Amino acid sequence: MVLGEGGRTLAPEAAVKHVAGATLGLDLTLRDEQARLKEAGAPWELAKAFDEGAALGGFTPVPGNFDLQALDMLCTVNGQVRQHDNTRHMLFPVATIIAFLSSRWRLLPGDLIYTGTPAGVGPLRPADRIEISSSALGSFAWDCK
Numbered sequence: 587m588v589l590g591e592g593g594r595t596l597a598p599e600a601a602v603k604h605v606a607g608a609t610l611g612l613d614l615t616l617r618d619e620q621a622r623l624k625e626a627g628a629p630w631e632l633a634k635a636f637d638e639g640a641a642l643g644g645f646t647p648v649p650g651n652f653d654l655q656a657l658d659m660l661c662t663v664n665g666q667v668r669q670h671d672n673t674r675h676m677l678f679p680v681a682t683i684i685a686f687l688s689s690r691w692r693l694l695p696g697d698l699i700y701t702g703t704p705a706g707v708g709p710l711r712p713a714d715r716i717e718i719s720s721s722a723l724g725s726f727a728w729d730c731k
Contacts, residue, residue: 587654587678587701588645592694599608601684602654604693610659610718610726614639617709639688642698643718643726652722654657654680659704671704 590606613634620633634640648654656674661669673680683701687693710716710730719725 587648587684587699589684589693589695589697589699589700592692592697593688594692596685596688596693598679598681598685599603601688602681603650605648605654605680606695607647607655608652608654608723609643609645610723611640611642611700612716612718612728614641614710615704618672624632629694638728640700641726643724646723657720657722658678659718661704661706661716663708663710663714663716665715667706669704673701675704689731692723 587605588607588609589604593601593604596604615630616633616636616638616639617655622629623630634659655676657673659669659671659673667680678686680701684693684699687699712730715727716728716730717725717727
């Protein structure tokens with residue numbers, strides 16, 4: 587989600603009104619680095635923060651009647667389905683996530699919020715072709731380097 591308005595301590599029913607657009611993205615993790623950091627008792631941030639580790643598709647504007655809890659998502663790797671789900675299965679609704687984040691930090695227009703990862707996480711290799719799509723948000727593709 588991309589926020590069009592910021593705020594602090596937003597109520598869930600107000601929080602979703604701050605969303606200006608939605609897209610699909612890749613939130614990748616270097617698993618070998620994550621394992622090393624966990625073993626050392628260190629934060630995992632270095633396993634999440636690396637070049638091209640958080641690719642995003644183009645944003646679709648979200649009108650007031652857009653149902654953020656009914657977005658289908660499909661991820662294929664080299665044409666094989668890796669993940670297929672819908673936002674209605676998320677542990678926490680989008681409004682709850684935004685409200686929670688706003689209770690910890692002041693949110694600003696343009697802030698991006700990744701909302702979670704469906705089941706089906708797996709390794710990627712150089713030259714793999716990743717495609718993520720949604721009937722409401724479009725289709726986006728990347729080649730692994």
